[in-house]
Amino acid sequence: MNRTTPAGLAGRYLTLCLMLVVMLGPIVWQLLTSLKSRQESVYDGLLPSSPTLENYSRVAESFPLFAYVGNTLVVCALAVVSNCLFASMGGYALSRAGWRGRQVVFTVLVATLMFPFESVMISMFLTVRSMGLADTLVGVWLPGAVSVLNLFIMRAAFLAVPREMEEAAVLDGASEWQRFTRVFLPSAKGALAVVCITSFMGAWDDFLWPLIVLTNSENYTLQLGLKALSGSSLVNDPRLVAAGAIAALLPMMLLFFCLQRYFFKGVGEGSIKT
Amino acid sequence: MSPAPRTSPKAGRAARRRAARAQETDHGLVHRRWWTPYLFLLPGLAMVLTFSLWPFVNTVVLSLTDAQILRGGGFVGLDNYRRALGDPAFWTALTNSVLYTAVVVPALVLMPLALAVLVERKVPGIGFFRSAYYTPVIASAVVVGLMWQWLLRSDGLVNTVLVRLRVVAEPVPFLTDGTLLLVSAMIVTIWKGLGYYMVFYLAALGNVPRSLHEAAAIDGAGALRRFLHVTIPSVKPMMLLVGTLSAISALRVFTEVYILGGESGGPGGDSRTLPFLIREVGLGFAGETGYAAAISILLFLLTLVFSLLGRRLSKGDER
Numbered sequence: 001m002n003r004t005t006p007a008g009l010a011g012r013y014l015t016l017c018l019m020l021v022v023m024l025g026p027i028v029w030q031l032l033t034s035l036k037s038r039q040e041s042v043y044d045g046l047l048p049s050s051p052t053l054e055n056y057s058r059v060a061e062s063f064p065l066f067a068y069v070g071n072t073l074v075v076c077a078l079a080v081v082s083n084c085l086f087a088s089m090g091g092y093a094l095s096r097a098g099w100r101g102r103q104v105v106f107t108v109l110v111a112t113l114m115f116p117f118e119s120v121m122i123s124m125f126l127t128v129r130s131m132g133l134a135d136t137l138v139g140v141w142l143p144g145a146v147s148v149l150n151l152f153i154m155r156a157a158f159l160a161v162p163r164e165m166e167e168a169a170v171l172d173g174a175s176e177w178q179r180f181t182r183v184f185l186p187s188a189k190g191a192l193a194v195v196c197i198t199s200f201m202g203a204w205d206d207f208l209w210p211l212i213v214l215t216n217s218e219n220y221t222l223q224l225g226l227k228a229l230s231g232s233s234l235v236n237d238p239r240l241v242a243a244g245a246i247a248a249l250l251p252m253m254l255l256f257f258c259l260q261r262y263f264f265k266g267v268g269e270g271s272i273k274t
Numbered sequence: 275m276s277p278a279p280r281t282s283p284k285a286g287r288a289a290r291r292r293a294a295r296a297q298e299t300d301h302g303l304v305h306r307r308w309w310t311p312y313l314f315l316l317p318g319l320a321m322v323l324t325f326s327l328w329p330f331v332n333t334v335v336l337s338l339t340d341a342q343i344l345r346g347g348g349f350v351g352l353d354n355y356r357r358a359l360g361d362p363a364f365w366t367a368l369t370n371s372v373l374y375t376a377v378v379v380p381a382l383v384l385m386p387l388a389l390a391v392l393v394e395r396k397v398p399g400i401g402f403f404r405s406a407y408y409t410p411v412i413a414s415a416v417v418v419g420l421m422w423q424w425l426l427r428s429d430g431l432v433n434t435v436l437v438r439l440r441v442v443a444e445p446v447p448f449l450t451d452g453t454l455l456l457v458s459a460m461i462v463t464i465w466k467g468l469g470y471y472m473v474f475y476l477a478a479l480g481n482v483p484r485s486l487h488e489a490a491a492i493d494g495a496g497a498l499r500r501f502l503h504v505t506i507p508s509v510k511p512m513m514l515l516v517g518t519l520s521a522i523s524a525l526r527v528f529t530e531v532y533i534l535g536g537e538s539g540g541p542g543g544d545s546r547t548l549p550f551l552i553r554e555v556g557l558g559f560a561g562e563t564g565y566a567a568a569i570s571i572l573l574f575l576l577t578l579v580f581s582l583l584g585r586r587l588s589k590g591d592e593r
Contacts, residue, residue, distance in 0.1 A: 015392060016403050023407045023469065026421045029431065033424070043434040090318030093311040102311075105319065112326040114581060118526050118549035119574040120329040122556040122566045123336060127329060143325040146318040176310050205414035207529045208549070212557060223416040227533065230420050238424050245417045252412045260405060263412070264473055 027249070034242035042238050055243035059229070062240070065247065067218070068225035075141045075210075075221060076203040082145040083199040084192060090146065091154025092180055109148050117209070125212050139213045140221065144202065150195045157191030158184050193262045197255065204252060222248050330574075336567035343561030354568030364569065366544065367551040370456060371576075374547065375524040377460050382467045382520040383513050389468055390475035391505065404476075408469035415466070419533025422462045423449065426534070449534055452544030459530040459545070467523075471516045478512035479505070511588055518584030522577045528553070548573045 034055050036048040059065055094105070117124075124143055125134070133139030161184055169179045185192070207223045214220060217228065226248055230241045256263055337354055341347030358364045393404050410418060425431045426448035433445035448458045482505065490500045506513075528549040531539060539546035539554070546554070548569065556566025 009397070012392070012395070012397065016400075019389065019392065020403060020406055023410060023465075026418075026425060026465075027409060027413070029425070030421050043431060086318040086321065089314045093314035096311055099308065099311040105315065108327060109322065112322055112330070114578065115326060115330045115574060116522065116526050116577050118528065118552060119570040119577070120326070120333055121549075122552060122563060122570060123329040123332040124325060125557070126332070126563065127324065142321075145325075146321045148322055148326070151318055151322075176307075180314075201412065205412075205416075207414065207416050207532075208553075212553065223414055226416050226420065230423070230533075231536075241420055241424065245420045249413050249417050252414075253409065256409070256412045257405070263408070 030242045031246055033238055034246050036239055038237075038239070055239045056247065059240050059243045059247065063225065063229055063244070064218075065222075065225065065244070068220050068222045071137055071219060072204060072222040074137050076200050078138075078141040079144055079199045079203040080196055082141070083147060083150050083195050086146040087150035087195055088154045088185060088188065088192060089180075090151045091156075092158050092184055094151065094155040095158035109151065112148055121209065121212060128213060134213060135215050135219060136213075137219060137221075140206075140210050141203070143209070144199070144206075147199070147202075150199065153191050153195060154188060157188035161187045190262070193259070197259060197262050200255070201252060333567045333570050333574075336564050337571050339564045340562075341564040341567075343557065343559070343563055347564050350564070354565045355572070357565060358568055358572065363543065363546070363551060367546045367548045367569075368572075370545060371525050371527070371548045371573075374456065374460060374463075374527055375521050375580075378463050378467075378524040379517055379521045381460075381464045382471055383517045385464070386468050386471035386516070387475050387509065387513070389472045390479055391501065393472070394476065394479050404472075407472060410466045410468070411470045413466070415529035416533055418462060418466050419530055422458065422465075423534055426458050450541060452540045452542070455531070455535045455540045455545045459527065459534055462530045462534070463524065463527060467520060471520065474512055474516055475509060478509040482508040514584055514588045518580055521580040521584075525573065525577050525580070548576075 032046060032048060033042055035051040035053070036042060037050055037052045037054065040049055093099075094102075094109075128134060128139045128142065131139075131142075133142065165183055165187070166179060169183045174182065205223065206221075207227070210221045210224050211227075214224060217225075220228065226241075226244050229244050336347075338349055338351060339347035340350045340353070389407060393400055393407070413421075423430070427433070428445040428447065428450065430448075432448070433442075436442045437445060446454070448454050486504050486508070487500055490504050495503065525547075526549055527547050531545055531547055531550060535545050539550050543554075552566050552569050552573065555561070555569065556563055
């Protein structure tokens with residue numbers, strides 16, 4: 001069964017490497033470009049002849065890169081905290097039976113999954129503007145403060161908690177809040193990590209909503225800043241744009257390589273609920 | 275990863291009710307005050323109602339008015355929808371979005387499956403390859419767009435190589451020709467989606483019983499025939515799910531076109547997609563909120579067609 005001939009194995013690795021070039025090529029190319037010095041032509045060789053980090057410092061000098069990163073981190077932090085807290089609380093309620101209106105709430109939540117963001121973004125903006133939050137970071141964060149998907153991920157995790165554990169806690173005299181924080185939350189750490197990572201990544205990578213909400217460039221998030229960097233006619237330099245792009249990608253890659261299994265888990269859990 | 279919500283709604287509801295009843299009766303021990311679930315749910319539900327349900331209801335209402343960004347409007351019936359049907363810009367955007375879906379969906383249903391089959395076997399170093407293929411997924415659409423922009427510009431890497439090798443005399447206008455720009459954006463979307471849907475298929479492939487493959491092999495089926503007659507039928511539900519998900523996200527494409535083609539959406543706005551048009555029409559000082567809302571509802575209906583279609587097909591499959 002599944003005899004592996006040396007030729008077959010070699011062919012497999014050859015295909016794997018070929019796909020590696022396709023999938024990582026553009027990213028590696030950007031990385032190499034960002035390391036090339038100003039004296040060197042961008043297209044004359046693959047490897048930079050004298051690798052330099054000057055493009056990174058030039059981006060930071062000519063562009064408020066750190067301010068943008070700061071703004072992005074504010075949105076990310078708010079999104080992570082609110083999603084973890086509210087999605088686990090709401091998911092806990094959804095996982096418990098025996099309260100009136102449960103079916104209605106479920107129907108509403110599933111229905112909202114059907115609305116693509118792009119088809120409600122205009123009136124979402126009107127709502128945010130009427131709250132006086134246009135052109136603020138809070139306005140960027142608030143609509144994504146709790147995602148319905150996260151509610152369902154947490155609900156699924158709480159449903160998997162054995163009933164005996166809950167009953168034991170009741171017998172020990174734990175209140176509902178204590179049961180939630182001491183029994184249910186610790187059993188749902190994996191799901192909580194998924195919620196944490198997806199909301200961080202969502203806030204870090206988002207572009208269209210910040211583009212709608214923010215007008216003043218002082219409030220820009222990193223992705224808006226990057227777009228502005230590439231669009232400004234002053235910096236028509238592929239090395240600078242490459243440095244900016246790599247700087248924006250690097251934190252996500254670090255996160256990904258450290259916490260990989262949660263990324264893959266998140267994809268699976270999301271798919272059940274769509 | 276079975277398509278749980280895709281069972282027939284009636285049976286599903288009955289099963290849920292049974293499960294709920296069982297839970298309630300079994301739960302004699304756990305008493306709670308009647309209002310605690312509501313307290314737990316309150317913050318999350320309030321957010322969802324304010325930023326998802328209300329905007330949708332409001333979009334429906336706005337689409338029937340002539341509201342503008344700086345003033346409310348009066349009721350105009352279906353005028354906005356009638357206007358869209360006579361608006362060449364709407365038809366261009368609709369054609370682009372539908373074309374985008376028609377190209378991207380088959381590619382994203384088939385190519386990630388091939389990729390998943392390639393990385394399924396646990397040969398040494400496979401973890402590295404899987405992670406590497408997933409890397410474009412974690413990059414933001416802006417970063418990905420910028421990378422490809424510098425590859426595809428008239429003075430970019432691809433054109434430099436093509437011209438130096440004398441494959442073409444003039445740089446190919448990947449980003450300045452309306453059609454080519456759309457094709458470029460499709461390539462970027464497919465490239466970014468490969469790793470994402472690969473993970474879906476990996477999970478599905480893991481559920482294919484090994485004995486099926488072995489039986490087929492004993493019957494003398496080669497690798498290709500085993501793929502066609504064992505693998506494909508067993509991952510068919512996942513293919514439907516991937517098809518539905520990728521269709522909906524293809525209809526929602528905005529950033530790729532915006533980064534590659536610039537703020538106008540290609541030359542003369544020829545490459546605008548529906549979300550592109552919605553943003554352009556609805557925002558800015560002269561934003562026509564009412565008209566943009568009507569286009570939004572049409573976009574919603576289009577995505578709804580695909581979700582219902584996916585559900586319908588997978589239901590027919592189970593019978």
